[in-house]
Each structure stands twice: as structure tokens, then as C-alpha cells.
Amino acid sequence: MAYSEKVIDHYQNPRNIGTLDKSAKSVGTGLVGAPECGDVMRLQIQVNDETGIIEDAKFKTFGCGSAIASSSLATEWLKGKSINDALEIDNMDIVEELSLPPVKIHCSVLAEDAIKAAINDYRAKHGLEAIEDKKKHY
Amino acid sequence: MLKLPIYLDNNATTPMDPRVLEAMIPYFTEHFGNAASRNHSFGWEAEDAVDKARKQVADCINANEKEIIFTSGATESNNLALKGVFEMYREKGNHIITVNIEHKAILDTCRHLEKSGAEITFLTPGPDGRVTTEQVEQAIKPNTILISVMYANNEIGCINPIREIGAVARKNGILMHTDATQAVGKIPVDVNIDNIDLLSFSAHKMYGPKGIGALYVRRKNPRVKVTSQIDGGGHERGMRSGTLNVTGIVGFGKACELAASEMEAESKRLAALRDKLESELLKIEESYVNGSIEFRLPHITNISFKFVEGEGLMMGVKDIAVSSGSACTSASLEPSYVLKNLGLDDELAHSSLRFGLGRFTTEEQIDYAIDHVRTAVNKLREMSPLWEMFKEGIDLKSIEWAAH
Numbered sequence: 001m002a003y004s005e006k007v008i009d010h011y012q013n014p015r016n017i018g019t020l021d022k023s024a025k026s027v028g029t030g031l032v033g034a035p036e037c038g039d040v041m042r043l044q045i046q047v048n049d050e051t052g053i054i055e056d057a058k059f060k061t062f063g064c065g066s067a068i069a070s071s072s073l074a075t076e077w078l079k080g081k082s083i084n085d086a087l088e089i090d091n092m093d094i095v096e097e098l099s100l101p102p103v104k105i106h107c108s109v110l111a112e113d114a115i116k117a118a119i120n121d122y123r124a125k126h127g128l129e130a131i132e133d134k135k136k137h138y
Numbered sequence: 139m140l141k142l143p144i145y146l147d148n149n150a151t152t153p154m155d156p157r158v159l160e161a162m163i164p165y166f167t168e169h170f171g172n173a174a175s176r177n178h179s180f181g182w183e184a185e186d187a188v189d190k191a192r193k194q195v196a197d198c199i200n201a202n203e204k205e206i207i208f209t210s211g212a213t214e215s216n217n218l219a220l221k222g223v224f225e226m227y228r229e230k231g232n233h234i235i236t237v238n239i240e241h242k243a244i245l246d247t248c249r250h251l252e253k254s255g256a257e258i259t260f261l262t263p264g265p266d267g268r269v270t271t272e273q274v275e276q277a278i279k280p281n282t283i284l285i286s287v288m289y290a291n292n293e294i295g296c297i298n299p300i301r302e303i304g305a306v307a308r309k310n311g312i313l314m315h316t317d318a319t320q321a322v323g324k325i326p327v328d329v330n331i332d333n334i335d336l337l338s339f340s341a342h343k344m345y346g347p348k349g350i351g352a353l354y355v356r357r358k359n360p361r362v363k364v365t366s367q368i369d370g371g372g373h374e375r376g377m378r379s380g381t382l383n384v385t386g387i388v389g390f391g392k393a394c395e396l397a398a399s400e401m402e403a404e405s406k407r408l409a410a411l412r413d414k415l416e417s418e419l420l421k422i423e424e425s426y427v428n429g430s431i432e433f434r435l436p437h438i439t440n441i442s443f444k445f446v447e448g449e450g451l452m453m454g455v456k457d458i459a460v461s462s463g464s465a466c467t468s469a470s471l472e473p474s475y476v477l478k479n480l481g482l483d484d485e486l487a488h489s490s491l492r493f494g495l496g497r498f499t500t501e502e503q504i505d506y507a508i509d510h511v512r513t514a515v516n517k518l519r520e521m522s523p524l525w526e527m528f529k530e531g532i533d534l535k536s537i538e539w540a541a542h
Contacts, residue, residue, distance in 0.1 A: 003453070011453055017521045034539030035524060036484030038447050038473065042523035060523040064449035068521065113540075 003065055004099035010069035015076050018058040020044040028122025030114040039063035039107065041071045043114035045078055045086075047122055054078050054086060059114075066104040070094050070111040083119055087131065144458045144503045148343075148496030149292050149320060149438055154389070155345040155497065161392040162347065165385045173382045174373065184384045191391025198394035199318075199337060200328040201354050207374045208387055211351035212319040213243040214367075215338030218353050218378065219315045220247045222364025223284050223336070224256055227313070231281035233257045237269050237298075239476045240288050244317055257281070265481050266430035267296035274303050282312050289318035289327065289337075293463065293476040293492055294429030295438035297321070304333025313362060319343055319351075323397030324405065324435055329354055335362050341386065345497055346393030350386030353378075400497075408495050409436035411504050415493060416441070418508040422515055424528070428463075428477060428490060437495040440477075442486040445525040446518040448473075451491060454514030458507050463490035485524075485534075 003011070022029045027046050033039040040063065046056040057075035061068045073094055078086055094100070094108035113133075120130040145153070165187060173188045175181025189203070196203040209215045220234065236248055238260040248258045259277045263269045274285060285307045290297045300316055307314035315336040321327050322337075323344035329337055340351035355377065356362045363377075370379030416439045419425060424444040440463070443451065448462035463474035472478075473487035491511070495504075519525040524534060 008453075011450075014521060019526065031523065031537075032540050035488070035534060036539075038449070038484075038488040040523055040539070060521050060526060062445065062450075062522045062524045063447050065453040067447075068450060 006073075006098050007065055007069040007100070010072040010098070011065040014059075014068060014072045016056075016058050016072065016079075017060060019060065020046055020056065020058050025049075025125050026122075028118040028120070028125070030117025030119075030121060032113045032117055033063070033067075033110050035062065039067045039110055041067065041110050041114045043071060043074060043078075043111070043118050045118045045122060047083060049126075052082050052084070054081050054083065063107065063110075064104075066098070066100055066107040067110065069098050070100070070107045071114065073097060074111045074115055078115065083122070086115060086119060089115055140502055140506055142457045144499075144507060146493045146495060146499065146503075146507060147459045147461055148499075149295075149492065149494035150461060151342050151348065152345045152496050153498060154342075154347055155393065155396060157396060158346055158389045158392045162385045162389040165388050169384075171384075173384055174371065184382075187388050188382055188384060191387045194391035194395045195352055195387075196354075198327075198398045199322060199339070199354060200330055202357065204375075205329075205354050205357050207353045207355055207377050208382060208390075209351045209353055209378055210349055210383075211342070212241075212317065212338045212340035213351075215340070215351050215353035216241070216243040216317055217247050218364055218367050219336045219338060220244065220251060220284070220286060221367055222377070223313055223315070223362075224251050224254070225365035226363050227283045231279075231283040233259070233279050233282040234284045234286065235259045235261065235274060235277045235282060236286045237261045237263055237288065238479045239263055239267060239291060239293075240286070241292060241317055241319070244286060244288070262479060263296075266433070267291050267294050267428075267476075267480055268298050268430055268433060269303070271299060271302045271306050275306050278306075278310055278312065282310070284313045284315060286315040286317070289316045289321035290325070290435050291429065291476065292320050293474060294440045294480075295320070295435035296430040297325070297433045297435065299433075300334065301332045304335075307335075308333050313360075320435060323394065323401065324437065326401070329356070335360065336364070341390035341393050344393050344397045347386050347389040350383050350390045352390070404497060405436040408499070411499060411501060412437055412439055412493070412495055414501075415439065415495075415504050415508060419511060422512060425515075426486065428482065428486075429480065438493065440490055440492045442482070442490040443515045444486060444489055445522045445528055446489055446515055448488050448490055450518055451489070451514055454518055455491075455507075455510055457510050460494075461492045463487050463492070 020027045057078040059071040061071045091108035091112040169183045171180030171184035173184040192203040304314045313335045322339040335356045337354040342348040428440040477487035
């Protein structure tokens with residue numbers, strides 16, 4: 001199967017690989033997927049507590065090229081966004097941007113789940129309830 | 139200059155040896171006759187060429203040329219062996235013993251036969267990928283008519299004790315079939331010493347053309363018959379009709395002759411290269427060989443690199459052509475059933491690469507591959523959250539994964 005140019009670019013030059021201090025109050029961490037499924041994504045956001053703006057985002061992913069590209073792209077999109085705007089990121093936007101084929105849509109779903117999980121982790125640290133996923137995938 | 143990408147997937151298929159191509163060419167144009175045309179020289183030439191090739195193919199497994207049925211390849215041979223035996227010996231019994239890491243051409247054919255009333259026992263091999271004679275013996279029932287065990291596995295290269303299993307089959311009056319697609323031409327295979335009644339193999343795994351294979355069907359002690367699955371002009375002793383693929387057969391014959399004459403030196407050369415590749419790659423932390431190391435084809439190694447995913451790794455090693463046990467491309471997300479049935483954790487199965495060396499593999503290519511794989515594994519581990527957790531001493535099994 002041929003990968004799109006954008007997937008290859010993110011795979012070869014992944015943006016924002018790394019680790020933020022997950023114990024910091026301003027950091028939200030989302031860990032989604034499972035090793036036996038062949039995909040695990042960890043996405044972290046660092047939020048400015050006053051403005052609610054995501055100032056930094058990092059990821060690490062175990063998975064195929066599309067999974068790596070989806071999470072790399074997600075960190076790019078997250079930086080500079082408010083938490084509310086970040087919640088608007090839809091997996092289909094990722095599919096479109098990376099031209100993912102149907103068998104790789106689950107990679108984008110995982111990236112969206114990772115964003116939501118990171119935001120909810122941040123919210124939990126600030127005594128806020130989790131935002132429920134209104135969307136049902138599949 | 140090293141030409142990229144480097145082909146290390148010789149268990150999938152092999153390039154044709156130029157000497158094989160040379161032998162085939164005249165039979166496309168000059169000697170194009172139908173081997174079944176008995177009344178003119180065009181037919182006789184084709185028939186002579188087929189006869190010669192049939193002898194070359196038979197010699198390669200120490201069979202008689204009358205015991206070779208040409209087919210389109212090992213998949214057809216496996217279908218003919220299993221379906222043909224089941225239909226021919228149905229009155230004697232309906233039970234077949236096989237192994238759950240066989241090629242799909244065996245497994246799916248067995249599933250098909252189950253629907254027609256066959257009873258199939260699928261043995262699970264040991265962690266080394268091999269089945270034992272005891273396992274086979276214990277599975278035998280009064281209604282067992284056939285045992286089908288692959289000679290060597292296509293994903294990990296482990297070699298089964300076929301001679302011993304064949305002896306068990308013979309002792310019990312049961313037919314013995316082996317899918318020897320990966321073994322013939324690579325290691326000595328002898329249908330008489332190995333107690334084999336039916337054997338499937340294919341030209342394109344041994345530097346011959348695609349689209350031609352054979353089923354060996356024993357003629358004496360016991361005399362074995364299979365019901366034809368393709369009916370027509372009664373070719374191949376009535377067991378497989380259809381105009382003979384003369385060019386393919388000529389190529390198959392030449393490929394068998396070359397493989398047999400060069401096997402001893404070639405298997406030593408390949409084992410040395412494979413061992414170099416393997417020992418260098420095992421220097422990478424948390425890497426493991428899958429399957430038997432002792433009983434293994436000389437040209438293959440299957441290695442898991444923990445904490446990196448196979449498909450991602452394949453993308454990182456784009457300069458070498460290998461295959462992965464991870465099947466993330468399929469919607470099922472299931473890793474290799476072969477590795478799973480060895481009892482490997484899914485994550486190890488997802489992290490595996492199969493390297494298949496071949497006649498045209500050079501040491502320079504292996505050196506390049508070692509470096510290339512090492513770089514890719516390191517790069518992917520740098521971006522693997524699992525690797526980071528492992529390094530922090532976190533037990534991955536203690537985490538509640540949100541499986542999707």
C-alpha cells in the first residue's frame with residue numbers, strides 16, 4: 001500500500017516528539033490504544049492556566065506510519081489553540097489532511113481520542129468533570 | 139554501488155535465475171508445440187522437453203518421474219492433495235490431521251473440506267514452531283486418512299520432523315502429505331527416506347518461473363491416487379487436465395537441477411550470511427528470534443524488535459524489502475496467525491520482521507541491511523511510548539489499555 005506524501009513527511013520528520021512532565025498541573029496526558037492492537041499513542045498538552053491556550057504539545061506513538069503521522073499532525077494543530085477549539089478537531093479532518101485510506105481511519109480516530117483524553121486529564125487536574133465523547137465511532 | 143532497495147523477501151518469491159530463463163526461451167517461440175500433440179514433430183519436441191524436465195523435477199526429491207503431476211503452483215498442489223485424497227479415500231475415513239501454522243492453502247482447504255463432511259484436527263506447534271511425532275500419534279483416530287504437515291514454515295523457517303512423522307503415518311496405514319514449498323531446493327528432501335506419499339512444491343520459490351508447481355504422488359508402497367480437481371483431456375495421468383505449461387515446466391526442471399547441484403555450497407553461504415545478519419541484529423536491545431534456531435532453513439530469520447510496530451518499522455526500512463508479521467493493513471488488525479499460534483504475545487508478533495535471503499544476496503547487502511534496520515529501530519523507539527515506559531521500568535502488562 002502506498003502512503004501519501006504527507007504521511008511520509010510526518011513519518012520521516014515527525015513534529016513534536018517528546019515528553020512533558022505528566023505530573024505538572026498545567027500538563028494533560030492522553031494515552032490511548034493498546035500494544036496488542038499494534039497502536040499506542042501518547043499525546044500531551046501544556047496549557048496556559050490563565051488563557052486556556054495550548055502552548056506546547058508532544059507525542060510518542062507506537063504504530064504504523066499513519067498512526068505516527070496522525071499524532072504528529074495532531075500536535076501541530078493543537079499548538080496555539082484554546083482547549084475549546086482543540087475539542088473541535090475531528091478525526092475526519094485528519095483523514096482528509098493526510099489522505100488516509102479507509103483501513104487507516106482508525107489511526108485518526110485514535111488521534112482524536114488522544115486529544116480528548118489529554119484534555120480530560122488536564123480538566124481532572126483542575127477539578128473539572130470529563131467531557132463526554134458525543135461522537136460514536138463506527 | 140549498492141543498488142537499492144535490497145530484496146530480502148525470498149520466502150515470498152525469488153527472482154528467476156538467468157540460466158532458467160535461457161532454458162525457457164526457445165519453448166516460447168521456436169518449440170511452441172503442444173506436448174499432447176502426438177502426430178507431428180512440434181508436439182514431440184515439446185513432449186521431449188517436458189519429459190526431461192519431469193526427470194529433473196523428480197530427481198530433486200528422489201522421486202520417479204511418473205510420480206510428478208504438474209500444477210499451477212503449490213496452492214493448487216495443496217488443494218489437489220487434500221481434496222483429492224479426501225474424495226478418493228472417503229469410504230476409508232474422513233479425518234485429516236494438520237497444523238494451525240500451515241499455509242492458508244492448507245488451512246482454507248481444510249475449512250472447505252470440513253463443510254463437505256471432513257473432520258480436521260489442527261495441531262498447535264510448540265513455541266519453536268515444530269510439531270512432535272507424539273502430538274501426531276495422539277491425534278490419530280480409526281477414521282484418519284491423511285496427515286498433512288509442512289516441511290518448513292514460510293514465516294519462521296522451522297523444519298518439522300517429517301521423516302519421523304512420515305514413519306508414524308506409514309505404521310498406521312495413513313497417507314502422509316507435506317507442503318514442502320519452502321524446503322525443496324534449499325535443504326535435502328527425499329520422498330523415500332522421508333516416508334512421504336504426497337508432496338507439494340513450486341518453481342518460483344527456487345529461482346524458477348511463477349505459475350508452475352507440482353504434486354508428487356507416490357506410485358508404489360503404497361500406490362496413491364487422488365481425485366482430479368480439474369477435469370478435461372486427462373493429462374497428468376488423469377489427475378490434472380489442461381494443456382501443459384511447457385515453458386514453465388522447462389524452467390521448473392532447470393531450476394530444480396540448479397538448486398540440487400548448488401544446494402550444498404549455497405546453503406552454507408546463506409547460513410553464514412543469515413547468521414551474521416541475525417547476530418548483529420540481536421545486539422539490539424530487546425530483540426528476539428522467533429521459532430526454532432536449531433531446526434531451521436538456512437536462509438531465513440524472523441526477529442521481533444520489542445516496542446516498535448512492524449508496519450511502522452517496514453516503512454522505516456524502505457531500502458530493504460522484507461515482510462512483517464504485523465497485519466495492520468488489514469481491517470482486522472490481527473498480527474500473523476503463525477506467530478500468534480506459537481504463543482507469542484500480540485505485541486511481539488506485531489513487532490516482527492522476516493528476512494529471507496537468496497541466491498543473489500551479497501554480504502555487502504547484508505551489511506547495509508544490518509545498519510539500516512538498526513537505525514530504523516532506534517529511531518522508532520525514540521518515538522515509542524512503550525519503549526519509554528519500558529526504560530522507566532513500568533510493566534506494560536500492569537496498564538489498563540483502552541483497546542479500540
